[in-house]
Amino acid sequence: MLRRLIVKRSLFAIVQLLGASIIIFVIVRLLPSDPATAILGTSVQEEQVEALRERLGLNKSIPEQYWIWLQDVFHGDLGRSWFTSNNVVDDLGQRLPATFELILLALFVSIVILIPLGVITARRSRSIYSKVADKGVFSYGMLAGATPDFWLGLVLLFLFWVQLDWVPAPLGRISISITPPDTITGFLIIDSTIQGNWAALKSALGHLVLPVFVLAFVYGAPLLKMTRNTVSRMLDAEFIDQGRAAGLSDRMLTRMALKNSLPPVITLAGVVFGFVVGGAVLVETVFSWGGVGQYAVQSIANADFNAIQGFVLVATGISIFIYLAVDILHYLIDPRVEAG
Amino acid sequence: MSGAMQSKGVPALAIEDLSASFFTYRGEVVALADVELELKQGEMLGIVGATGSGKSVLARAVMNQVRAPGRITKGSIRLQGEELLEFSDDQWRETRGRRIALISSNPRHALDPLTAVGVQLGRAIRAHDKQPDPKIRAQVIEALESVRIPDAKRRHDAYPHELSVGMAQRVLIAMALLHEPEVIIADEPTAGLDVTVQRQVLDLMKSLLDELGSSKMVVTRDLGIVAHYCDRIAVMKDGRVLEETDVRSFFSGPSDFESQHLLARTLTSGFSAGAGQIVVRDPGQSPSDTEPLLSVRGLVKHFPIRGSRLTVKAVNGVSFDVAPGEALGLVGESGSGKTTVGRLILRLIDPTEGRISFEGADITTASQREFAKVRSRIQMVFQEPHASLNPNMTVGRNIEEPLRLVREGRLSKADRTDRVRELLQLVQLGEHAESFPHNLSAGQAQRVGVARAIATNPRLVVLDEPTSLLDISVRGEILELLNRIKDEIGMSYIFISHDLTAVRSVCSRIAVMYLGRIIELGDIEELFERQRHPYSRALLASVLYADPDARVPDFALSGEIPSPVDLPSGCFLESRCPLVREQCTTAHPPLEQKSTGLEAACYFSDELMALKKEEPPR
Numbered sequence: 024m025l026r027r028l029i030v031k032r033s034l035f036a037i038v039q040l041l042g043a044s045i046i047i048f049v050i051v052r053l054l055p056s057d058p059a060t061a062i063l064g065t066s067v068q069e070e071q072v073e074a075l076r077e078r079l080g081l082n083k084s085i086p087e088q089y090w091i092w093l094q095d096v097f098h099g100d101l102g103r104s105w106f107t108s109n110n111v112v113d114d115l116g117q118r119l120p121a122t123f124e125l126i127l128l129a130l131f132v133s134i135v136i137l138i139p140l141g142v143i144t145a146r147r148s149r150s151i152y153s154k155v156a157d158k159g160v161f162s163y164g165m166l167a168g169a170t171p172d173f174w175l176g177l178v179l180l181f182l183f184w185v186q187l188d189w190v191p192a193p194l195g196r197i198s199i200s201i202t203p204p205d206t207i208t209g210f211l212i213i214d215s216t217i218q219g220n221w222a223a224l225k226s227a228l229g230h231l232v233l234p235v236f237v238l239a240f241v242y243g244a245p246l247l248k249m250t251r252n253t254v255s256r257m258l259d260a261e262f263i264d265q266g267r268a269a270g271l272s273d274r275m276l277t278r279m280a281l282k283n284s285l286p287p288v289i290t291l292a293g294v295v296f297g298f299v300v301g302g303a304v305l306v307e308t309v310f311s312w313g314g315v316g317q318y319a320v321q322s323i324a325n326a327d328f329n330a331i332q333g334f335v336l337v338a339t340g341i342s343i344f345i346y347l348a349v350d351i352l353h354y355l356i357d358p359r360v361e362a363g
Numbered sequence: 364m365s366g367a368m369q370s371k372g373v374p375a376l377a378i379e380d381l382s383a384s385f386f387t388y389r390g391e392v393v394a395l396a397d398v399e400l401e402l403k404q405g406e407m408l409g410i411v412g413a414t415g416s417g418k419s420v421l422a423r424a425v426m427n428q429v430r431a432p433g434r435i436t437k438g439s440i441r442l443q444g445e446e447l448l449e450f451s452d453d454q455w456r457e458t459r460g461r462r463i464a465l466i467s468s469n470p471r472h473a474l475d476p477l478t479a480v481g482v483q484l485g486r487a488i489r490a491h492d493k494q495p496d497p498k499i500r501a502q503v504i505e506a507l508e509s510v511r512i513p514d515a516k517r518r519h520d521a522y523p524h525e526l527s528v529g530m531a532q533r534v535l536i537a538m539a540l541l542h543e544p545e546v547i548i549a550d551e552p553t554a555g556l557d558v559t560v561q562r563q564v565l566d567l568m569k570s571l572l573d574e575l576g577s578s579k580m581v582v583t584r585d586l587g588i589v590a591h592y593c594d595r596i597a598v599m600k601d602g603r604v605l606e607e608t609d610v611r612s613f614f615s616g617p618s619d620f621e622s623q624h625l626l627a628r629t630l631t632s633g634f635s636a637g638a639g640q641i642v643v644r645d646p647g648q649s650p651s652d653t654e655p656l657l658s659v660r661g662l663v664k665h666f667p668i669r670g671s672r673l674t675v676k677a678v679n680g681v682s683f684d685v686a687p688g689e690a691l692g693l694v695g696e697s698g699s700g701k702t703t704v705g706r707l708i709l710r711l712i713d714p715t716e717g718r719i720s721f722e723g724a725d726i727t728t729a730s731q732r733e734f735a736k737v738r739s740r741i742q743m744v745f746q747e748p749h750a751s752l753n754p755n756m757t758v759g760r761n762i763e764e765p766l767r768l769v770r771e772g773r774l775s776k777a778d779r780t781d782r783v784r785e786l787l788q789l790v791q792l793g794e795h796a797e798s799f800p801h802n803l804s805a806g807q808a809q810r811v812g813v814a815r816a817i818a819t820n821p822r823l824v825v826l827d828e829p830t831s832l833l834d835i836s837v838r839g840e841i842l843e844l845l846n847r848i849k850d851e852i853g854m855s856y857i858f859i860s861h862d863l864t865a866v867r868s869v870c871s872r873i874a875v876m877y878l879g880r881i882i883e884l885g886d887i888e889e890l891f892e893r894q895r896h897p898y899s900r901a902l903l904a905s906v907l908y909a910d911p912d913a914r915v916p917d918f919a920l921s922g923e924i925p926s927p928v929d930l931p932s933g934c935f936l937e938s939r940c941p942l943v944r945e946q947c948t949t950a951h952p953p954l955e956q957k958s959t960g961l962e963a964a965c966y967f968s969d970e971l972m973a974l975k976k977e978e979p980p981r
Binding site for chain 1: 426428430456457458459460461464465467469472473474475476477478479483486487490491522524525535538539541
């Protein structure tokens, strides 16, 4: 049944990707910018611009351009970036691990810290401790919701880099004076651990700590609130009462409540993750991270059509994959979810 | 035999001076006030009372599980002489499930939806008795078998949503019995079950608990359950115990005024009225040669299931007439299709097949526009009193609404106001015209629903379970009102209900439905006396009369209602009927005249009649 779910959803994912590719292709071409002018600048002659347009295929009809591009995509070719003059596939391949390392770690940190915190604060009692936790979660939710991520990044940099000098300069993922590990997974902390390059690991972690904290702090708040609310509602459910009446321990009852709370929490985690893939761009910029978010903004500013299309296509693919993963988890947790 | 081993003198549970309150933003709300109660060794004590009387809080208080913001404020609860309220959390955990166990209502919600029922039972075993997994599995299967769950090995791995409500309730009973507790608290143990299943479950619960010698406290609104199963009864009101007495003397004449009131209400309303205590009722016009007001022929409704080729076969060929001024009861358990028939008649949904004519005109395919002209003459009263009123309108405005929507001959504003006043007087809510629905009790709100339904002087009113969500004492009021309106105004009713006695107090004819078919149709008294269909017999046998001496016919169906998605090929009752023969498996029997005034769909109704004579008096 699980296989049926995966096959069915994967087929559907192809349709979704095709649809998304058409939309993005057309929208990019509706932009009021002209790539030929963007590449050559304004000080060249009209004929040269026209020649470049012809060469780039920009004078063909949009369906025709789309068809050519689509065929290339099926050959694993997203076209050449006019700005970096690399193939978009290589550009993304270089930058995706940076972004992934950052946001996966941020997600991991929020799950490991905030979900247990949500469960603990959900267990209401009349104690002072419970009231303090209650107010704490509420205040944190408000604060995180109102704090721009880049601003928090700047403040923390000012404090920990400028004033205290506890963290390295926000210039990429690893200090230039350190020999980076050979690329295996593209994740610096994994690669350097495998190769025993402890200096690189230390430097990578130092660079990661602030941006990970910023992302986890700002984007983890909804996770904490969702966990807390759902678990606290579940702890009021009749089956918890029945379990307590059967003599089950608080530990077991909490476990049951958490399991029943997981579906909405997982859904939300998926949504947040999908959002942060592109939404972390400001944090990437503050820390000069060199991830895909920065790349995307750069390519929009430069009317770099192939790069924009490539990024959106990949981002869409990631989102679809995340939602598939969310659905699979739902299916595994909740026996009421049908595979069809 | 844990209960029996205790010393004779000490009650199993002694509650003294017990008070509990809810501490809300508006201040303290007292839920239990100085409750004194004794549960004797091995007895079954029924706790009855209306909604809000505190009976459920009492059940929770005994488990020390009063929900926040409520808590016990004072008093004492002694289990076999041992004070429970001085217990630490750990002592409570050891006591719950092992010495006192709970069977809650609403079995679907009382089980963890994400965990197989066998695993849940296993957890409940492990809570008091650490054992290796295979041994626990064997014990769980044994427990499932003890509550007669068929195919227990496979059901071990079933999830709650895969079980019927009846099965889920059995799982809860099994869970409560795992550690052979001294005291069992059952909170409305059969509230969500169909009547034919209710009997099975209660019989099973009682016999298993008697075997263990446990003492039983049953919280219920149903005096029939008390009369039939309990040794003693305690009546609660406003958090107090008004009367605590043995069942026999209660039913022969309770000493307390409130209790008398409760019992009187129950009996005079025809609700759970014992044999021989039948309410005098106007038989209504006979449906003989007058042209029918409503005529339904071969009605079929199948609901497609989304994302599959299967359909839910809710109604499978229903035909009946309603004469002017006649009240027809449409009776059946949940899933019988009775509510769907009501909605089809009101054209709230479209039939798959069949014909409906009203006042001689075919309304089956009438467009919503055309039907709007007829609508003022067919009205409906809904099950949920508050949900069916517009909360933003005053009571008066709610009643006026249908008058404003009349297409032809609409009354003037002044006339409408007069009419609303008249209707409010009729339902005895004269002073409530300017109130809003949320200020009304459920019974009052339902009376508004009735007033609204009859505002346009309809010729037919479809009543969809109008009393099933009301307290016993209020049900009587509504039934009296319906009877009065019928007699004074002479409109026709289709009374949809699962409650035979309620139907009997209002209707003169009855149609019994099972799986979307009418299996018996005719005169209601004849049906009560000499029913010709085994299902009707079982339905009647499952009614628990509020009279401990009532003779209860012992005729039970096995199993539960088959799925309406996958109907049996022969008689729909074939898998459950004790009279089943080979002929029953081939084709569904047609509805045939069996006696004056009764039609039934059964090949062997004569055998059923013969069976009745041999039946031993209970």
